[in-house]
Amino acid sequence: MSDTPLLEIRNLSIHFPSSRGTVHVVSDVSWSVRKGETLAILGESGSGKSVSTSAILDLIDAPPAVISQGEILYQGRDLLKTPKDERRKINGKNISMIFQDPLAALNPVYPIGWQIAETLRVHGVDRQTAHARVIDLLTRVGIDDPERRAKQYPHQFSGGQRQRIMIASAIALEPDLLIADEPTSALDVTVQAQVLALLKQLQAESGMGLVLITHDLSVVEKVADRVVVMQNGRIVETGDAAAIMAAPQHPYTRKLLDAMPGRHGFTPQLAVTSADRPLLEVEHVSRVYGVAPGKLKPGNTGGVRAVDDASFVLRSGETLGIVGESGSGKSTLARMLLGLEAPTSGTIRFDGHDLNGMSAAQTYTVRRRMQFVFQDPTASLNPRMTVGQIVSEPFAIHPDVLPRSEWRGRAIELLERVGLTADHIDRHPHQFSGGQRQRIAIARALALQPEVIVCDEAVSALDVSIQAQVIDLLKTLRRDFGLSYIFIAHDLALVRDFATSVIVMYRGQIVEQGLTTQIYTNPQHDYTKRLLAASGDHLSSAA
Amino acid sequence: MGGFIFKRSLQSVFSLIALIVLVFFLARLTGSPADLYLPQDASPEVRFQFNERLGFNDPLYVQFGRFLVGLLHFDMGESLQFSRPAVDVVLNAFPTTLMLAAITMPIVIILSVITGSLAAFRPGGVFDRLASFISLIGASTPNFWVAIVGVLVFAVTFRILPTSGTGTPLHWVLPVAVLTLRPTGVLVQVVRTSMITALSSAYVKTAKARGVGSRAIIFVHALRNGLLPVITVASDQAAGIVNGAVIVETVFGFPGIGKLMIDSVMLRDFAVIQAAVLVTALAVFIINILVDITYALVDPRIRYS
Structure with missing residues (x-):
């Protein structure tokens, strides 16, 4: 490591003029990165971490954005004063x-x-040489059969492979500096680990500097040398990664670390006993796409088995975590529990009644006792309805529950229950933050006093500190109303801190199920072990 | 792809049959040709003989049966106005219209893709505002008015272009120019909108980060992605011209299929109406197949099975 920084940002400020006054996205930000060093820029959404790095590559639209002050020095030269054509060459x-x-x-x-x-x-390599280099690069990032794969299109690759391809393109000309903006956030946890390992390996080979923008503390913990913590466009703390993780100075950093799921020692959630009433019984349920319901014959291998012979029981008061990566079938399972999709074979019983053999009237009653919260609150709340209308819509669907004159009063109670206030009731969803929107969705789910709430990745789209708040809310509701949850997530740490028992799904099958304590302290299946290993040491060791 | 074309053709056969039935009966609702072709004081005997000769005295279902049998031999009956087989009359007029479409559409597409793309590069900029303003005028000005003003200015006042008819390449200038105006106006807006979406995409941002230049970003990265809606609208416009650029052909006395159809409706020349509708319907069907194939060529994610 040499002493002169490879890239240095000095006192950078960026703002957007808007109708409601100037929005300062980045305020007086300074940091630098050296050769061979990994700098993590940590922050939640809206902290300005992406905007400040986009400025390095001239990727922000100015206007409307205004870079009001600062310097971006690359090898001593201020990029902000460099003509656009030359910046493109960099x-x-x-x-x-x-x-x-x-x-x-x-x-x-x-x-x-x-x-x-x-x-x-575009950087002057001729066609033949370029082709040979492409094959070489694809091999280096671990894409098999590169000659054939090079001719394929992005949709023919998996998420992890696509990120490898992006990396191949980014390191093609052996840059001094690679900026990775949330490179693993869209990927499954085992794939995340592979991509991070690849980046570290390439860095070791070439000695390039690496700037890693992330909201994920576990990523920082795994790969960063130094950290810059950003909040509301400002740097609140900066320093050695290990030191900050061990002893954060700024209250915001402490809050972030505190909110990190799995950070604390493992306090097992109170488990239910087999004496408790079974609410939901799932027996040998399969969902095969391309085969009509009821037509599945034993040994039939045709079609895509999204869920393959799943069986489990949810008891009253239990919180059942369903863990798996994308494509594992956990969302299909949730959709079948909600009756949005029919199983190809097998039965699902709610309180003893077969969900599929039900009349429309019975289904209507069951729906009232089983509610749901989806991943994306922006998409699951109708943007044209006020919060009051959204929360009291269940009363309109089930008119015998509450007379119309009491809707508003109950809606306010529900909003206060989830930590919002009465004056929120006439606003529209877009006037709320992501965390608040998910609270509204939870209030709606609570309206009919259900016994079970199915949460499909309900906190995955939220920032880590907000995540912790929503989980706390769900825990309080569990205690106060004796709710049962089916909690679907890909984040193992989150599930560990919330669920009483866990199901691990892999390629449509339940590979392991049991009490949370058992699964996390003594995993049996190889896949569970891999998952736990990929999501960091603190999970298993803390137990 | 072959299987796909076969399936599409089969589907189109049903639409064609429905169309044939509809046109056959609708045309006969306009009244009897005898009223037009015979003197007003023609005696009932003369009328009877006229209708007898053309088969109009038979019940409708007999006429329809005869029409269907003829269709199988590609015989669509005789034109009343030209006293020639209707198929010949139509096939004589159709190339002129096809030619008109074949010259107009490439001009429309090239003009609007370039203008729309450049406008989308800086939305709200001077070029964008100018392009939007002019394209709006183009899209909203009535064809017949532009045609007449065009004749007045270029043919009557300056005498540099012929007023009507065909013969020299100069005869094509005004009709093509008038036909180009509206589709271009509409298509510029379509290109602009879909290019703004494409240019704000993550892959364009990535291309910038890789050092790709502005021209390649617009015309290589964004354009091919922004093309799908453009193809949809452009094919619709092409079908419109092929169906008969009625106003333009009438104003400029252009012997195309649009003018022929209008004349035939006026003269109750049923055989020609039927033949013309069938031929244009076939042409529109072929355009649609070509469009589907183009989709698959432009976007590798589209595969027909």
Whole structure:
């Protein structure tokens, strides 16, 4: 490591003029990164971490954005004073960048080999050399059969492979500095670990500097040398990664660390006993796409088995965590529990009644006792309804529950119950933050006093500190109303701190189930072990 | 792809049959040709003979049966106004219209793709405002008015272009120019909107981060992604012209299929109406197949099975 920084940002400020006054997105931010060093920029959404790094590559739209002060020094030269044409020559060659969602970041209509080669060609590499380099790069990032794969399109790859392709393109010209903007946030936990390992390995080989933008403390813990913590466009704390993780100075950093799921010692949630009443019984349920319901014959291998022979019981008062990666079938299972999809075979019983053999009237009653909260509160709340209308809509669907004159009063009670206030009732969803919107969705789910709430990745889209608040709310509701939850998540730490028992799903099958304590302290199945290992040591060791 | 074309053709056959039935009966609602072709004081005997000769005295279902049998031999009956087989009359007029569409559409597409893309590069900029303003005028000005003013200015006042008819390449200038105006106005807006979406995408941002230049970003990265809605609208416009650029062909005395159809409706020339509708319907069907194939060529994610 040399002493002169590779890239240095000095007193950078960026603001957007808006109708409601100027919005200061980045205020007086300074940091630097050296050769071979990994700097993590940590912050929650809206902290300005992405905007400040986008400025390095001239990727922010100015206007409307205004860079009001500061310098971005690359090898001693101020990029902000460099003509656009010359900055473009630096982009991709000296400094390159990868982004959060590799599917969106790759152009869908061109083969991936062509896209990597384009990076080489715009910086002066001829066609033949470029092709040979593409094959070499794909091999290096671990894409098998590169000659054939290079001709394929982004949609033909998995999420992890796409991010590898992005990385191949970013390191094609052996840049001095790689900026990675949430490179693993859209990926499954085992894939996350692989991508981070690949980045570290490439860094070790080339000695490039790495700037890692993330909201995920476990990523910081695993790979960063130094950390910059940002909040509301300002740097609140900066220093050695290990030191900050061990002894954070600023209250905000402490709050972030505190909110990190799995951070605290393992306090097992009170488990239920087999004496408790079974609420939901799932027996040999399968969902095979491409085969009509009831037509599934034993040994039939046709179709896609999204859920394969799943059986479990949810007892009254229990919180059942369902853990798995994308494509494991956990969401399909949830949709079947909610009756949004019919199982191809098997039965689901709610309080002794078969969900599928039910009349419309029976279904209507069961729906009242089983509610749901989805992942994206922005999408699951109707943007044209006021919060009051949203929360009291269940009363309109079940008119015998409450006379119309009492709707508003009950809606206010529900809002206060989830930590909102009475004056929120006439506002629309867009006037709330992500965490508040999810509270509204929870209030709606509570309206009919259900016995079970199915939460499908209900906190995954939220910032970590907000996540912790929502989980606390769910715990309080569990205690006060004796609610049972089905809690679907890909975040193991989160499930550990909330669920009483856990189901692990892999490729449509339940590979392991049991009490949370058992699963986390003594995992049996290989896949569970891999999952636990990938999500960090503190999970199993803290137990 | 072959299977897909076969399936689409099969589906279209049903639409074509429905269309044939509809046109056959609707045309006969306009009244009897005898009223138009015979003198007003023609005796009932003369009328009877006229109708007898053309088969109009038979019950409708017999006429329809005869029409269907003829159709199988590609014989669509005789034109009343030209006293020639209706198919010949239609096939004689159709190339002119096809030519008109074949010249107009490439001009429309090239003009609007370039204008729309450049407008989308800086939304709200001077070029964007100018392009939006002009394209709005183009999209909303009535064809017949522009056609007449065009004749007045270029043919009557300056005498640099012929007023009507065909013959020299100069005869094509005004009709093509008038036909271009409206589709271009509409398509510029479509290109602009879909290019703004494409240009704000993550892959464009990534291309910038990789050092790709502005021109390649617009015309290589964004354009191909923004093309799908453009193809949809452009094919609709092409079908509109192929169906008969009625006003333009009438104003400029252009012997295309649009003018032929209007004349035939006026003269109750049933055989020609039927033949013209069938031929244009076939053409529109072929355009739609070509569009589906183009979709798959532009976007690798679209595969037909």
